[in-house]
Amino acid sequence: MSVLKALHDWIQATPPSLLLQKNEAWFMPVMQSIHIAGIGVVLACVLMMTLRVLGVAGGDRTVLQTQERFGPWLTGALWLMLATGLLIILCEPRAIDTVSFWMKMFLVVVGALVAWAFQRSVHAHAAEWDGTLARKGSVKAMAIATLVVWIAIIFLGRFIAYDQIWGKLSPSVSTGSIQ
Numbered sequence: 001m002s003v004l005k006a007l008h009d010w011i012q013a014t015p016p017s018l019l020l021q022k023n024e025a026w027f028m029p030v031m032q033s034i035h036i037a038g039i040g041v042v043l044a045c046v047l048m049m050t051l052r053v054l055g056v057a058g059g060d061r062t063v064l065q066t067q068e069r070f071g072p073w074l075t076g077a078l079w080l081m082l083a084t085g086l087l088i089i090l091c092e093p094r095a096i097d098t099v100s101f102w103m104k105m106f107l108v109v110v111g112a113l114v115a116w117a118f119q120r121s122v123h124a125h126a127a128e129w130d131g132t133l134a135r136k137g138s139v140k141a142m143a144i145a146t147l148v149v150w151i152a153i154i155f156l157g158r159f160i161a162y163d164q165i166w167g168k169l170s171p172s173v174s175t176g177s178i179q
C-alpha cells in the first residue's frame with residue numbers, strides 16, 4: 001500500500017473525519033463553494049497587481065498603494081483557501097493521492113513566496129517600483145509568470161477530481177481511489 005493511500009485511509013478513520021463524513025451531503029458543497037469564492041478573490045488580487053506592474057491598469061495609484069490595497073485580501077483569501085482545503089481533505093481525503101493536488105500545493109507555495117517577496121520589495125523600494133523597476137522587461141515577465149502560476153493552480157485544483165488524466169503518473173489510478 002502506498003504512503004499516500006495509507007495517509008488517505010488514516011485520515012478517513014479519524015473521529016473528526018467520521019463526523020464530517022456523516023454531514024458530507026451539505027458540508028462538502030458548502031466548503032467547495034467557499035473555496036471557489038476564495039479563488040475569485042485570489043485571482044482578482046493577483047490580476048490587479050499584475051496589471052499595475054505591467055502599466056495596463058491602476059496607473060492612478062503607486063505600486064505600493066496597489067500592493068497595500070490588494071495584498072491583505074490576497075493573504076486573507078489564501079488562509080481561507082488553506083482552511084477550506086484542509087477541511088475538504090478531512091471530510092473526503094481523495095485529493096492527497098493525486099498528482100494534481102501535490103503539483104497544485106507546490107505552485108501555491110511558489111505563488112505565496114513570490115507574493116511575499118513582492119510585498120517586501122515594494123515596501124523597501126517603493127520609489128524605484130514607480131520609477132525604473134516596473135518598466136524593466138524582466139519584471140514584466142515575472143509579473144506575467146506569477147499570473148500564469150495562479151491560473152495553473154486553478155486548473156490543477158479542478159484536475160484533482162480527474163487525476164486519471166495523468167495516466168500511470170497518477171497514484172489515484174494505481175490505488176483505485178479515483179476510477
Ligand code: HEM
Nearest residue numbers: 032039042081082085086088089095153154157158160161
Ligand atoms: C492554500 C491551500 C489549498 C488547499 C489545501 C486546497 C485544497 C483543495 C482541495 C482538497 C480541493 C478539492 C479537490 C476534490 O476533491 O475535488 C480543492 C479544489 C480546488 N481548488 Fe484548492 N486548495 C488550496 C488553495 C487553492 C488555491 C489558491 C486555488 C486557486 C487560486 C485553488 C483552486 C481550486 C479549484 C479550482 C478546485 C476545484 C473546485 C471544484 O471545482 O470543486 N485552491 N482544493
